[in-house]
Amino acid sequence: MGLNIEFFSSAKKMKALLWCFISNSNKGLPPGPKALPLIGNLHSLDPQLHTYFASLSQTYGPICRLWLGKKLGIIITSPALAREVLKDKDTIFANRDVPAAGSEFSYGGNNILWSPYGPKWRMLRKVCVRDMLSCSTLDSVYALRQRELRQSINYFYSQKGLPVNVGEQMFLTVLNVITSMLWGGTVKGEERDSLGAEFRHVVTEMSALCSIPNLSDYYPGLARFDFQGVTKKMKVLVKRFDKIFDSMIDQRQKLDRNGVGQESKDFLQVLLKLKDESDAKMPLTMIELKALLMKYYGQDMIIGGTDSTSNTIEFAMAEIMIKPDVLRKLQQELEAVVGKDNIVDESHVKQLPYLYAVMKEVLRIHPTAPVLVPHCPSETCTVGGYTVPKGSCIFINVWAIHRDPSIWKNPTEFRPKRFLDNKWDYSGNDFNYFPFGSGRRICAGIAMAERMFMYSLASLIHSFDWKLPEGETLEVTEKFGIIMKKKMPLVAIPTPRLSNPKLNSNEGLPPGPKSLPLIGNLHSLDPELHTYFASLSQTYGPICRLWFGKKLGIIITSPALAHEVLKDQDTIFANRDVPAAAREISYGCNDILWNSYGPKWRMLRKVCVRDMLSCSTLDSVYALRRRELRQSINYFYSQKGLPVNVGEQMFLTVLNVITSMLWGGTVKGEERASLGSEFRYVVSEMAALCSIPNLSDFYLGLAWFDFQGVTKNMKVLLKRFEKIFDSIIDERKKLDRNSVGQESKDFLQVLLKLKDEADAKMPVTMTEIKALLMDMIVGGTDSTSNAIEFAMAEIMIKPDVLRKLQQELDTVVGKDNIVEESHIKQLPYLYAVIKEILRLHPPAPLLAPHSPSETCTVGGYIVPKGSCVFINVWAIHRDPSIWENPTEFSPERFLDNKHDCSGNDFNYFPFGSGRRMCAGIAMAERMFMYSVASLIHYFDWKLPEGETLDLTEKFGIVLKKKMPLVAIPTPRLSNPILYE
Structure with missing residues (x-):
């Protein structure tokens, strides 16, 4: 009996000591339910912790404690205390309690x-x-x-x-x-x-x-x-x-x-x-x-x-x-x-x-994480007046805060x-609403x-x-x-609930307007295709379809889908949709623009990029470019105070530059001037023919009949080109045989040399040489001259841009000096102006159409083999979700060098992207910048009395100004010799 009394007495003392220990360990801590030795409050936990924690806060207040075995848990259930933990003491509570x-x-x-x-x-x-x-x-x-x-x-x-x-x-x-x-x-x-x-x-x-x-x-x-x-x-x-x-x-x-x-x-x-x-x-x-x-x-x-x-x-x-x-x-x-x-x-x-x-x-x-991911203080601190020991496990009951009737009605x-x-x-x-947490974590x-x-x-x-x-x-x-x-x-x-079953499938065509039998959507086309396609995207989304007669057109109007076509599935979309007129003008697709993707195309592009348009080759023909541009400046000087059609004159200048680079070292004097005149006429006629909507492209079965005579007329023009090409090629060969004119380097000489040295397995043929020359003339002239015209118009509308450009030119070039191509690298504001022009007025607003070599999916939709795929660069470049004030001409947006023309940024890719990206970027950039710099440096410009300037565009093979820019040049350099 005495032994039992002693045992119970000892047990009571042990219990008292344990409760004393627990009481001391809880001193200064937030209130909470009583805990048992060793297990703490684990025995009373409810599996629905968020509601259990909320009920505890009703009893013990917005901050309370629980013992989870040997670990102390602190529960926060008020916006004010959540702020104290996640904002006011964010650094202390920036660690996690890691399970x-x-x-x-x-x-x-x-x-x-x-x-x-x-x-x-x-x-x-x-x-x-x-x-x-x-x-x-x-x-x-x-x-x-x-x-x-x-x-x-x-x-x-x-x-x-x-x-x-x-x-x-x-x-x-x-x-x-x-x-x-x-x-x-x-x-x-x-x-x-x-x-x-x-x-x-x-x-x-x-x-x-x-x-x-x-x-x-x-x-x-x-x-x-x-x-x-x-x-x-x-x-x-x-x-x-x-x-x-x-x-x-x-x-x-x-x-x-x-x-x-x-x-x-x-x-x-x-x-x-x-x-x-x-x-x-x-x-x-x-x-x-x-x-x-x-x-x-x-x-x-x-x-x-x-x-x-x-x-x-x-x-x-x-x-x-x-x-x-x-x-x-x-x-x-x-x-x-x-x-x-x-x-x-x-x-x-x-x-x-x-x-x-x-x-x-x-x-x-x-809320996804009703008590968030537990935080853990890196040092002992106070929250709401209570001690929160280092290493505690902190739960923020977002679920309870989000249902607090003092914050939220019903x-x-x-x-x-x-x-x-x-x-x-x-x-x-x-801190009344923070479902994803707050602060650093x-x-x-x-x-x-x-x-x-x-x-x-x-x-x-x-x-x-x-x-x-x-x-x-x-x-x-x-x-x-x-x-x-x-x-x-x-x-x-x-x-x-959608009427078209294909819309519930990942195998249907992209959405688009209803089409009529036979003609498809031809009846509703707007001549300004770039703006029409942009309006369709507002209705049908960033990928939509149109039927051009029997041909399916797919229109892409988002950077993500352009990336999918031109990068993710570049090989599939590496071919072109070739119109009948282009097939004729390219000698049966023997050029780099229209040739099918494969070994021959890779060889031609290599010739073009590595040999014709490399930096060293372009440097070697700089004298030819300089001569033609100097003659153009001299012409504008002769017209000082008189209205001049800027676009027309720059078309002639660029054409003369290109023909000079093609054979300026081969043909000289009056013969060169005569050939240039003939070329100007033929290029204009070809451009007009290529702009005609052609039934042969929309109904391939009718191409043989050539109802509109487009193919027939193109063949006539091509014969005139052929006659000129043959004459010039013969003349260069004679010079080379006689070892005359070796110092007068031009592209024709480069190409003929490549033909003679070509690999027998993959030779460069005479037909391919002519097709490459044709690409240079037809593809380079209009695009560059129209871009220069748009640039001059935008600059004239913004006098502050003109002033900044001239100040930059005066600093780098000097008012007693002429512009050289070597100055261009030192003109960052001019470079920004050029980029902004190419954003607002990309030369090819829909790029050259691509055509998939196999049926594939883009954006979850089926794109059949042989479709005609348009990438609406013009619309992407004016997307307000990408560009701030997208229709405003603001060169400053490019001063940070964030965007370039490399084709890797699908918010900005005026020359395309991927394998079929424009091969002539280097030449276009030099010619564009050199021309604009010269026009701005040598002259002030104003409109004729009573005229207003508009920038309305006209869709075509390349984008043009609807109304030609007619302006009056006034010389701004004091020395007349600089204009000679």
């Missing part, structure tokens, strides 16, 4: 989600936000997103009238989108599908592991024992990821080493390029590269990628189906912006304010209209999440009506997890 599983699959916390705050984390976030998830990078991989979403719409269409698990299908869609953006340009076909299946399996396994409450997280001292095997299992999954990553990285590096696949852009390519270019002081390692990729497939993916986006879409669909009036408003908005005979494109999303309000309301009621009701005033955004600055993937959510939801709502299976009821009960899910999956029946 054992998170540390394992982030390669030891080497990603931006779990990495400790510091220089390395800042570098990784910069890489992620600036390079991987920037607007320009997301734009460049839009085609990959579009392809996957179109396949999903096609799947729903195949299940019309049947119950479908919406969340499950959208999970697969988003995962496919992310894998496509990751390496969709590196891996294709069956290999990509196989990798996608493997990823889906591993992601599901990871998600299950991360959802298991892990003793290693609650008792860090026991972590090394891994009692539940979570770390061990995660290591196995990471090895599977690693194997895939290594395979993909090796494949991309091989492609890059061999110069293959550069056009197929994806995130993997971006990261490998950044790794190679990274700063030695803060390198991007291969481990970090993998961890950033894992960002989309590890816990970041679950929180910020696949699961989060697909679950949010599922919640949205459920809430919309409960509210028929919301569904009706959404569909009305989509019909007004997209149209019922069109499919949703990402470019439409900006014009859908009600859809945007729906998304914001879904993120309010069902907080549990789904009411998108509360967001129509644009009062709220998710930038993290408003705010979600890095907002831009991608927003695009994917809006694009997906708009497509589902626009393409289908939705109803529940018979006898089923809809509820939106939540299930807490790593991210918020619907407790019961949304199973719904899709009913197609």
Whole structure:
């Protein structure tokens, strides 16, 4: 009996000591429920943590504590305290509480989600936000997103009238989108599908592991024992990821080493390029590269990628189906912006304010991460007057704040209209509404999440009506997890609502206006094709179709789709759609403009770029260019004070320059002047013929009849050219045989020398020499002279631009000196002016039409083999979503050297891009800049009395001014000798 009394007495003392210890350990901490020794409050946790935490705040206030085993949890449930943690003390709370599983699959916390705050984390976030998830990078991989979403719409269409698990299908869609953006340009076909299946399996396994409450997280001292095997299992999954990553990285590096696949852009390519270019002081390692990729497939993916986006879409669909009036408003908005005979494109999303309000309301009621990703203070501090020890686990209950009745009216009701005033955004600055967090650790993937959510939801709502299976009821009960899910999956029946079945398929043609039998859309064509095509894109989207008689035309009006055609599928689109007149003028497509892509074309382009238009060759014929331009300046001087047709004179100048470079060292004196006159006439006639809409191009079966006589008339003109060519070629051969005129170098001499030295397997024929000469004359003259005319007109309208140009010229050239080509490199403002002219008035506003060599898809639509594909560069260059004040002539926008004409920037590519990019850029740039610099330096310009200047364009083979520029030159240099 005495022993029992002693035992119970000792037990009471032990209990008192334990409670005393617990009480002391809670001193100064926020209030909270009583904790038991060792297990703390683990015994009382509710699986629905977000609602359990919200109920605790009702009892203990907006900041309270819980003991999770040996780990202290602090729960924040008010905007003011959330601000204190995420803004006022952002640096202290910038670290994460890293779970054992998170540390394992982030390669030891080497990603931006779990990495400790510091220089390395800042570098990784910069890489992620600036390079991987920037607007320009997301734009460049839009085609990959579009392809996957179109396949999903096609799947729903195949299940019309049947119950479908919406969340499950959208999970697969988003995962496919992310894998496509990751390496969709590196891996294709069956290999990509196989990798996608493997990823889906591993992601599901990871998600299950991360959802298991892990003793290693609650008792860090026991972590090394891994009692539940979570770390061990995660290591196995990471090895599977690693194997895939290594395979993909090796494949991309091989492609890059061999110069293959550069056009197929994806995130993997971006990261490998950044790794190679990274700063030695803060390198991007291969481990970090993998961890950033894992960002989309590890816990970041679950929180910020696949699961989060697909679950949010599922919640949205459920809430919309409960509210028929919301569904009706959404569909009305989509019909007004997209149209019922069109499919949703990402470019439409900006014009859908009600859809945007729906998304914001879904993120309010069902935030993706209801208690955010836990923060961890790097030092002991106070929050709300309470002590928060270093190393605590901080939960911000966004879910509860978003449903606080003191902030939100009818907080549990789904009411998108509360967001129509644009009062709220998710930038993290408003602590009443911050679904993606705030401060330094705010979600890095907002831009991608927003695009994917809006694009997906708009497509589902626009393409289908939705109803529940018979006898089923809809509820939106939540299930807490790593991210918020619907407790019961949304199973719904899709009913197609678009009249054209092809719009629900990824195999249909692009949308377009209705066509008539036989004539197609010929009856509705506007002569100003570039503006007409731009207006069509406003109605039908960035890719649309037109029927030109029996020929299908495809019109591209977005940088992303231009990238897809000219880079991603460059080889397929490397051929031209050859009109009958062009076939004739190019000696049966024996030139570089119209020749089919293949060994012969590559040889001709090599001849043109390496031998005819190389910097050294252009330098060697500079004297010929200079002579002709000096004669033009002399002509304008002779007309001082008189009205002069600037465009006409510059056409003659450029033609004389080109013919001089072609054979200026062969033909001299009166004979050269006579030949130049003949050429001017024939070139003008050819240009007129090429501008005539030709039935032979629209109805290929009728080409043989040549009803309009275009081919016949072109043959007559070609014979006149042929006669001139033969005469000049014979004369050059005589000079070469007699070793006369070797010092007088010109292009003809270069070509004849190449013909004699050509490889027997791939010779340069006399026909090809003539075709190349024809390209130079017909392709170079009009385009350059019209660009100069547009430049002079724009400059005259803007006196401040004229003044800046003349000041720059006076500084570099001097008022007692003449302009030389060598000065051009020192004239950055002139270069900006030239770029701006080429933006506003690209010489070929639709480029030369491409034609696919096989049937393929672009933007999710079928583009049949042999179609005529137009890239509307003119419209892209004036897109207000790309350019600020796009119709304004503002050379300053190019002073930062951000854009060039290399064809790698699909916001600005006046000379095209890819294999068929203009071969004459170097010559055009020299001639354009040299001419404009000379005209501006030597003369002031004004309009004749009573005249006004307009810039109306006239569509043709090249873009022209509708009304010729007639202006009066006034010499501005004091020395008359400078004009001789």
